[in-house]
Amino acid sequence: MKNISLVLNIVLVLAVGALYFLHFSKPSPETVKSSSQKNDSIDYSVAYINSDSVLVNYDYFDKIQAELQDKGAKLEKEYQTRAEGLQREVNDFQRTVNSLTIGQAKALEEDLLKKQQNLRVYQENLSQQLMREESKMNQELYKRVTSFLKEYSSENGIDLVVKFNQGSDVLYANEGMDITKEVIEGLNAAYASELALPKAKTDTTSID
Incomplete structure (x- = not known):
């Protein structure tokens, strides 16, 4: 799950130069079309959130994170079962190899090597499957957060x-601009309302 804490970086990242532009840009002479547009600057309302706090306190994130962990544990168990089965075959081969002919021993050894290669491919497929599930989860999280913020x-x-948290481009912001608490409450309220809907009408986004 080390990548999941980065998902809101994509959602909310902002260059410092862009922030300066929003605060201090002035309309050009060509922009001023009438005497009613005499402002020396354009004001923008800017707010910030702590993305780590949002993730930690968002109920929907807890749910999909638990689902992903369960999925990973299930896949790991499946791999472990196959690996243990292969290890038993290897042990049997080592125990009986002296009683086999050279041809028999060579055939069994080649078969075990093939099974070992297949197991490695199987492990890679499981890892790719889990990565796809995590990517799907991140996309759904991205959609929910950006939709709510809009x-x-x-x-x-x-x-x-x-x-605005450690590692972001914003180095300082007035605490009055912090909407983290309101965003968390809003996201959780929206998710609670979704859970309260009849099952047939809910947006099913299970990663299973």
């Missing part, structure tokens, strides 16, 4: 939402 910003007159 609606929330429209209702509250916010023009720009940025990520």
